[in-house]
Amino acid sequence: MHSHNNLQQAIGLNPSREMFYRADWDAPSTVHTLLTTRIGGVSTGAYASLNLGLHVGDDAAHVAENRRRVQELVPVPLVYLNQVHGTEVIDAANALHQTPTADAAVERAGKAACVIMTADCLPVLLCDARGTVVAAAHCGWRSLAGGILHRTIAAMQCPPQEISAFLGTAISPDAFEVGQDVYDVFTGSLPTAADCFAPLTDGKYLADIYALARLTLQQADVTRVFGGEGCTVLERERFFSYRRDHTTGRMAAVIWLEKP
Numbered sequence: 001m002h003s004h005n006n007l008q009q010a011i012g013l014n015p016s017r018e019m020f021y022r023a024d025w026d027a028p029s030t031v032h033t034l035l036t037t038r039i040g041g042v043s044t045g046a047y048a049s050l051n052l053g054l055h056v057g058d059d060a061a062h063v064a065e066n067r068r069r070v071q072e073l074v075p076v077p078l079v080y081l082n083q084v085h086g087t088e089v090i091d092a093a094n095a096l097h098q099t100p101t102a103d104a105a106v107e108r109a110g111k112a113a114c115v116i117m118t119a120d121c122l123p124v125l126l127c128d129a130r131g132t133v134v135a136a137a138h139c140g141w142r143s144l145a146g147g148i149l150h151r152t153i154a155a156m157q158c159p160p161q162e163i164s165a166f167l168g169t170a171i172s173p174d175a176f177e178v179g180q181d182v183y184d185v186f187t188g189s190l191p192t193a194a195d196c197f198a199p200l201t202d203g204k205y206l207a208d209i210y211a212l213a214r215l216t217l218q219q220a221d222v223t224r225v226f227g228g229e230g231c232t233v234l235e236r237e238r239f240f241s242y243r244r245d246h247t248t249g250r251m252a253a254v255i256w257l258e259k260p
Contacts, residue, residue, distance in 0.1 A: 019050055020073070023166035023255075025226035028131035034073055034254040035123070035168050037238045041066040043249060051240070051249025052080075053117055058249065076256050079105060079112045085142040089135075089155045104137035104152040110259030115252050119240040120232050122170035122209050123253030124149065126222075129162045134255045139170075139213055141178065145185045149216050160221035165213075168253045171243060172231030173198065173208035182207060190215050 019040025023033040041050030042065050047058040052070065054063050071078055079092040081102050088102040092112035095105070105114035114136035116123040121140035127133065137143075137152045153160055180203040186193040196212045197205040210228035217225050232239040240249045 020070075023125055023168075023227065025166045026164055026224060027127045027166075028129065030131035030258045030260070031127040031134055032074075032256050032258060033125055033166065034070070034252075036070060036251045036254075038240050038249060038251065039238065041069065046245060046247045047249040050251070052252045053119075053250030055082075056250060057247065070252060070254070074113050074254060074256060075258075076111060076113050078115050078252075078254065080115050080117065080252075081105060081138070083117060083138045085138075085140050085146075087143060087146045087148045087151050089137075089148075089151050091155075103143045103148055104135060104155070106133060106135040106152065106155045107255075107257060108133040110257045113254050113256035115254050117250040117252050118168070118170065118232075119242040119248050119250050120171040120176075120244075122213055123168035124152075124213060125166040125168065125253055125255045126152065126156065126163055127255070127257075128156065128158045129164065130158075131257065133158060134257050136253060136255050139209070141182055141186075141207070141209065141212075144209070144212060144216060145182075145189070149213070150220050153220050153222060161223070163222045164224040164226065165217055165222055166226045167210055167213055167228035169227075169230040169232055169235075169239060170209050171233050171241070173206050173211075175231055175233035175243065176207045176209060178205050178207045179203060180205075186212060190219065 020036045043051040043062040089104040090100045090102040092105040092107040092114045093109040116136045116138045124137045126135040196208045232241045233244045
């Protein structure tokens with residue numbers, strides 16, 4: 001990574017403004033990740049510049065070029081999902097050239113890359129210690145409370161103790177204001193979830209989606225959890241944020257398996 005940063009500096013690019021970053025975790029060498037930022041694409045205006053969402057009102061030709069740029073960095077086909085804040089999990093290798101309606105994907109064949117798009121929601125990447133299965137889950141509060149992580153872990157078909165999880169950048173507790181409904185749904189199902197909410201006035205709270213995801217993973221016996229830093233809302237130059245801008249682009253969290 002250091003030599004890459006030196007190269008970036010040599011050609012006049014600030015490493016903090018790279019178009020993507022990788023999961024910093026204990027995954028085996030056969031597992032690869034790529035998490036995009038808003039930097040490095042051709043979209044303009046509210047979608048500047050690496051918008052990967054076809055459903056947000058951007059020029060489709062711009063999105064196609066942006067997706068091509070990301071695909072160039074990944075050796076297997078990217079499988080995008082039609083995300084609906086639900087709990088459906090699909091097998092990415094069975095969905096090549098499709099856009100299935102789901103909020104998580106697993107892959108064990110090394111034939112496809114799992115892709116989750118976000119603009120404040122939490123992308124969670126998962127793999128097993130032997131490097132035989134990878135997965136990606138879209139954790140907005142609805143899908144997280146609905147059980148998306150439990151269902152994704154079950155679909156990986158390996159002991160949870162062997163699973164590592166990486167939390168990509170999402171909306172931070174400094175910016176994630178929620179109502180009593182969100183507080184109630186989590187505290188009703190997760191012991192100690194109340195610790196993840198800071199009360200404001202009028203039945204409002206600041207919620208920590210990172211902490212809620214860690215609690216949920218812990219409940220599922222996944223204890224090797226990494227990432228969970230930064231804020232899509234506050235880091236305006238680096239990330240898209242739906243809550244901040246409403247009309248905005250989408251970033252991608254990608255994971256794939258390299259078969260020997």
